[in-house]
Amino acid sequence: MSHTTYNLLWAEAQTVLDEATKIDVEQQSAKPTKDRDYARRIVGTLYLQYIRAVNMLDQCYDQIAQPQKRMLIRKLLDASIGRMLELKHELVNIDLSEYSYFDDVMVERQILPQEAEIRVPTYFRREREKEIKERRQTIDRIMRELGFYEDDATGIIMTEMKATRLIQTHERARQGRLRAQFMKEIRSLKDKIKAEPKEEELEEGARKAALKIQKIWRGYITRRKIRKRVVEEMLLIGMLPGAYTSVAERTRAEEVKEDRRRLQEVRQAEYESALVTIRDDIKKHRGPAMMEEMGDEVRAWFMGYKGQTGKFPDLPTEEAGGSALIFSRQGQAESERSKSTAPSSKESKRGGKGKKSVKEKEEVKKRPEDEEDLGFKMSGSAFLADLMVAGADYEEKWKNLDESKNPAQNYYDDMIRKDKTAEVEAELRKIVDEQLRAELEALQAALDRDRARKGKKAKKAAKKKGRRGGKKGKKKKEKDLTPDRTTESLFEELVTNGIIKKYPEVSITSFVGERSYANHELRVKGHDPPPSLGDIRQVILEYCIMPLGSPQVHKNSPIVRSVLIAGPQGSGKRLLINAICTETGATLFDLSPANIVGKYPGKSGLVMLLHLVSKVSRLLQPSVIYIDTAEKTFMKKVPKTDKTDPKRLKKDLAKLIKGIGPEDQVIVIGTTRLPWECDQKLLQQAYHKMILIPRPDYASLSLLWTEQLFQYAGLSRQFNTSSLARLADGYTVGSILAAIKDVLTCKRVLQLRMHQLTHAEIINVLCKREPVYKEEEEEFLTWFTKTPIGRRKQKALEMEAEKIKELESAQP
Structure with a gap:
């Protein structure tokens, strides 16, 4: 695909985002609605649109080579992911379920099911590939030193050619043995060995044999051609799965993608070099003139202020914005004046509306706590403003840009100069302000001498106030039990003790399963169908992978600190853990009861263990803290045969999870196949989201x-x-x-x-x-109905049933 193709894809994604943000802004100011179906359709539409935008922007960011475009696309991509996650949490509150179905919206918008499924952004791993590789190599080295791997240092140095010949020899021998065994079995299948015919029979039947062979061969050739034609036709119309034998086209496509990624690195290096060069050039050639212009401008303001008031003004501090704040205030004052010149009739209307809104607010305050009766109201977004700013930037700079003269996708010099000019101006303004403060102080001192006044006390008092204000924001830091240890030594200690583990790299697509295509209709009819495996994969992406992969998204999106994955044995729980770690390049910490038995003994040892896990998980984020057999931590009565001390983390696990903040790319994930065998209240306090993997449909x-x-x-x-x-x-x-x-x-x-x-x-x-078995499946369903989301769902269904009964009884 060419540069133009990805530019068109970006334009399509931006069109989808413009439509979505327009609806989103309207809904932010809309009145609450009690119609849950209407709210689900609106939020579902926005949710699907943002998913489509995320998938398209990910392709653009992965393959577009122009560095300035990629910076803007990255902002759009992160903001779209964050807004999509916010809408997901809105849908959970609307549907009272972790799973939402939008068949009606997809039909209306003509969206395919494949387009409605999130794909993991490639930059989650690609931008950290070197770091992830080095971390895995470190784990291998430590494990090899501890003797967990076979010692391959035999002292024999083997060249690559010798190693290749040795492998070829053994492989050919293996294939020969398999072939010999195969032919032996074929010969054993023959029931009869035809006796050699006599010469007389050969002469008599020679012509008949030739005709028979010819007939059979022509029939075989014809049937083979027809079968091949039928299979090709079925493959064409999608009635048969394609063959997986030929990978030449896929390999070529991947090579093209890798070439574009290498070009990205070259263009990025050129761009970063140009940032320094152009900035230095602006500062050298235009810096003196800029400083002189800014100084003259501020001095003119000084004299004008003195002419009006008879005294010199105070220049704003550097923290407040310096002299730039003066002119921004003047701009605001002019805009306020223009507003004040509006007709009086409009002012009266606005004033009436303002009074009405105050009355409405007072009425709301006087009401009892019946917030649920107000209906659904879209909550505020931390990403919508970024989307709108980035969208405006696209409209201004990139939408109508003619790139016919830039086929190599180099950086644009004029854009860099514009940004760097503003940056240099801000830097030089600080220097100018310092000079002007000295001038202002001298002028003020001269003016005070003329009027025999001293204005030093007021200045000292102002300084003291500033100092007092700076002390209020201090927070107590947590005590560091390992202040003198390096991250490498802590990492090595946890690997040595088996807390940090190496995991097999698998993709989330390895968790094979189809999305639900009938659950929407079943919900409309009042049923509560179980999700399919494809829905489970989508929820894992939304709660675990997408927030964990990007620090910007994790910091501002609704935080999910812990997730419990429940399901029968063999349902794919451990595969999901490995997929989460693989897709995000996370470090895996294993705090399973069976894994920590005998490690860091005693109360002090447990405190040290949790401190190390908490500290290193933040230093090496993203991180996944994994707890297998999570129900054992909160068991009411431990069996005598269990010697693992499973309740060791009972009191401290909730504290560990609560300490995870928005800036920490850390998540606690527990797995269980017997979730009902523990204290449910403690389990629900520890795990904020609970996902049940049902049997496959x-x-x-x-x-x-x-x-x-x-x-x-x-x-x-x-x-x-x-x-x-x-x-x-x-x-x-x-x-x-x-x-x-x-x-x-x-x-x-x-x-x-x-x-x-x-x-x-x-x-x-x-x-x-x-x-x-059916009994085990019913136990899982019964347990899930007792979870917080399950209880809310059951309560809502009961209320709907009661309303239906009341309506039926009210009818004559």
Whole structure:
């Protein structure tokens, strides 16, 4: 894709943002509404629009090479992510559920389900790739020194060529053994060995044999062509999944992307160099003239002020803005004067409205605490102003810019000069103000001598007031138990004790599952359907990955300090933890009861452990604090067989979570498969969000079987995965993946072309594993209805049922 293509994509994203911000601003000033369906449609529309903008802006930021464009796109991208997360929390309050469905809005806006799913921004990891790699290498080095890895320092130095030949030799031998075994099995399948025919029979049947061979061969060739044509047609219309064997096009596309990313680095380096060069040039050649102009301007104001009042004014302090504050005040005064010249009739109308609003406010204050009766009102946003400012910047600078003369996407010199001129002017103004303060002091002293007055006391009193005000903002700092330790030593200690762990790198897309396509209609009919695996993936993105990946977003968006992921064994809880860490490049701290047993013993040791985790997690943010079997921390009665002291963090876990602030890219994530076996009140105090992973539905199972099986080249594209999805109902994703791994061994994969896979092979292995029984599923659902969001939902459903009964009873 070319530079023009990404410019057009940016323009499309900006159009979506302009539409969304326009609706957003209108809703900020709109009156509260009691119609929840209307509120859901408005907020849902904005939510989907911001998701579309985020996905498009991410592509632009990843591939556009011009550095000044990328700076503005980054602001738009962060602000869009933050606003999207704010709207997500609004939707939770409207739907009383962590999951929202917008089928009606998507049909109305013609938005595809794929467009409504968030993609993880590439800059979360790409801009920290070197840091993440070095951190993983450090963990490997420490683990190797501790003896957890095999010692590969044999003292033998092997060249790359020798190593390649050794690998080739062993690989060819392995393939030869497999091929020999394969051919042996084929020969054993032959039931008969045809006896050699006699010469007389050969002569008589030579012509018939030739005709027969010709007939069979032509039929085979024709059938193969027809099958190929049918498969190509089905692939074209999307009725069959595509083959995963050819990766040449994907490789080429990735190479093009990497080339553009390398160009980004070159253009960024040129831009940063130009910032310094142009700034120095402006300061050298235009600096003296600028200082003289500013000095003359302020001196003129001094003399004018003295002519009107008979005394010299006080120059504002540097903290207040210096002499720049004087002219900004003059601008404000002029704007106020222009407003005051409006017709008196309009003033009276405005005054009437103002009085009415005061009365309305007084009435609201007099009302009892019935805020819920007012209905839904869109709350304020910390990102909307940034979106509007960045949008105006785009309209002013980039929308109509002709870039035909800049095909190489170099930086624009005039834009840098404009920004640096303002920066140099602000810097020189401070110097000018210091000189003017000295002049003003001398003039004032001369004026005081003439009038025999002294004005030093007032100045001293003003200074004292400033000093007193500066002492009020001080806060007590937390006591640092390791003030003399470096971050590297603390990191090494936690790795040595197994608190910081290395995790396998997996993408969030590895958590395979379809989005719900029928839940919207079920909710309209009054039902409360469970989410699908695709909905779980979306919520994990919104609560864990998107806020954790960007410090700007995390600081201003609604904070989620802790999340509890509950689900049966094999449902993918640990996969989600690894995916969160991978997508954000986070450091993983394992505070599971089984992992901290025997480490940092005693009360003082526990205090030190929590201090180290709290301190290092902030130094190496983003960080994920992981707690497996989270229910054990709050168990009412510990079994005698459990020797792990699971209640060790019972009192301190809530304090650790509460100490996470908006500026800390840290999140606590717990996993459990028995959430009902503990004190629910303490569990809910510790974990602010609770996510239940249900058993996979038919759509998710069908997608899972399709993606997992069709990655093997020898498998027929017409293999029926729908029947497997029906037969596997009730089994978790982990059980299905394990069954596929057991069946499709290396030997079986080599036999796929000659001996196609059957459903019985997989089902026979799958049946040996435990499914999720109905009793266990009901226990999970019962527990979830007792969570805070579950109780709110049940209460709302009961109130709606009561209203329906009242309406029915009121009818004659």
